[in-house]
Amino acid sequence: MNRPNIVILGAGYGGMMTASKLQKKVSADSANMTLVNMHSYHYQSTWLHENAAGTLHHDRTRMEVDNVIDTNKINFVQDTVTGIDPDNKKVSLLNGEISYDYLVIGLGFEAATFGIKGLLENAFTISSINKARLIRQHIEYNFAKYNNEKDKKQERLNLVVGGAGFTGIEFVGELANRVPELCKEYDVPRENVRIINVEAAPTALPGFDPELVEYAMNSLEARGVEFKLGAMIKEVTADKLVYEQGDEIEEIPTNTVVWAAGVRGNSLVEEAGFESNRGRTPVREDLRPNGYDDVFIVGDCALIMNEETERPYPPTAQIAIQEAEHTAGNLKRIVEGNHNLEPFEPNIQGTVASLGNKDAIGVIFDDKKIFGWTATAMKKIIDNRYLWKVGGAALVLKKGKLNFFK
Ligand code: FAD
Structure with missing residues (x-):
């Protein structure tokens, strides 16, 4: 050859x-x-x-x-x-x-949708630029629509995320930052909007250090995220999510389910x-x-x-x-x-999960736990390091996350 x-x-x-x-x-x-x-x-x-x-x-x-x-x-x-x-x-x-x-x-x-009824047809996934753009526009549309209907539909403002693993937690962290901006932009009272994270395991971030999990949940709950743990999603339709928690079957009216659990x-x-x-x-x-x-x-x-x-x-x-x-x-x-x-x-070399743009948690150098600004800065360093490796300094300057205080 x-x-x-x-x-x-x-x-x-x-x-x-x-x-x-x-x-x-x-x-x-x-x-x-x-x-x-x-x-x-x-x-x-x-x-x-x-x-x-x-x-x-x-x-x-x-x-x-x-x-x-x-x-x-x-x-x-x-x-x-x-x-x-x-x-x-x-x-x-x-x-x-x-x-x-x-x-x-x-x-x-x-x-991976594990055969959950209606998930493939009705839930969004964060898996490409096109899919991410669709989620953003769908949420904005629902905020805009909410105030243009006579009977206000709560399902337009219930944002449900399936899975409290790495991706689910990072996404609800961003939503917690974004929702107050959307409320202002679309004249929607903040208290009318719910961000609900549904997770089948008894804890968020299964497998993570318990101290970091507690920190993450406190940070997110303080910004209005609700957790439903030990809650198994059974079905998703165009306007609701059904889950089983304990022996109870519960429903959340929602137009927006984002699947981040597999x-x-x-x-x-x-x-x-x-x-x-x-x-x-x-x-x-x-x-x-x-x-x-x-x-x-x-x-x-x-x-x-x-x-x-x-x-x-x-x-x-x-x-x-x-x-x-x-x-x-x-x-x-x-x-x-x-x-x-x-x-x-x-x-x-470590794992760092962001909790929105100003908070994060992680473990680096085998067992060193990091929180808050340190973890947020570390996350940006990891992101910039990749850009450096693939495209050198020019790419870091063009696409990098260089503001460590925002
Ligand atoms: P990808 O990076 O997904 O690339 C696959 C490429 O193939 C894409 O460009 C796609 O367009 C292309 N492609 C797909 N199908 C076709 C086709 N049929 N024909 C031609 N092209 C095709 N990992 C971490 O280490 N740290 C993190 O903090 C972290 N955060 C994450 C947050 C989110 C929201 C998500 C979704 C994932 C995260 N991950 C994280 C996981 C990480 O993104 C993946 O493990 C990683 O992208 C896998 O790289 P890959 O090269 O296998 O695939």
Whole structure:
């Protein structure tokens, strides 16, 4: 094989970082490198809850791929992947087909709805720029509509979020900041609006340090968030959410349910015939799926085990970025004719969850707990560090979160 064809699917954290590292490590003379993505832009999924709440414009979250990737080295194809045929080394696109010698799959996540009745049809998910923009506009429309109807409908002002995990908590934090602004803008009394977080587990942020959970809940409740814990969502319709708590079945009238309680890997990967464990593909230590030495899977589509806990690592941007950097290194080895690939080991540097724009919680350096301004500043540093890695100082200046006091 003279110049191998390396094809990367998806320009999210995993795909974008693979491309960004490959363009530095591998010369265009030694490999054809192609990045395929459905949009012309890359977006940071970890900021989508801010776009959905309306606290950050979505143009801050997205960036044109060809502003960040050197398209003289990496061909960029804007198209939608419709199928992967790993036995024939081909990828079907909406507008054609592409063949590869080596494939990197970074097609990200989609909502897992666990068969809950009406959820797929009636709930929103925070899973892309388009979906986040729809949530923002839907909430604004309901605020506007509320005062233009004779009989005021409370369901327009009940904002329900399913799930008090990382994403659900970050989203209600943004809503707690946004709602007072919306009330002012649309002449709605603040006390008429409810932000309700419904969680099946007995606690918010299951698995987090209890002191941090208590801090987070106090911070959010003080800004008007109501928690319904141990509450199992049973059904969602266009104007209500039904849940079971204890032995009681309860209903919340609402036009707005945002589902933030479960993700799985992109179903295209399972449909391609790769092994699947709850929608993610188990990969070997070099991030290749069983049976395929010419395919790497990075990010939320891949399942890697934490040997200490004997549970899979949760899918995060942090791991997607590390897997991508690692895969770029292994592809460089392959291009140079060295097929002894390095095993991947995640290096978890901490976890920080925002609670709105002025508060956050987190754990860094293994066990150091951080709260408030320190955690908010740390979150911004993490975000800026990614921009630095993928696009250097220029990208940090253009898209970074540089105001540490707001
Ligand atoms: P993504 O970043 O989702 O990228 C997938 C890409 O593939 C997208 O560009 C998409 O457009 C493209 N694509 C999808 N389907 C197709 C197709 N058929 N054809 C072509 N292109 C396609 N993680 C953290 O580590 N820290 C956090 O603080 C954090 N906060 C989060 C907050 C929210 C609101 C959400 C939703 C997630 C958060 N996460 C966080 C998780 C993190 O965003 C994901 O783990 C991460 O985005 C996974 O990266 P990825 O490259 O696998 O997928």
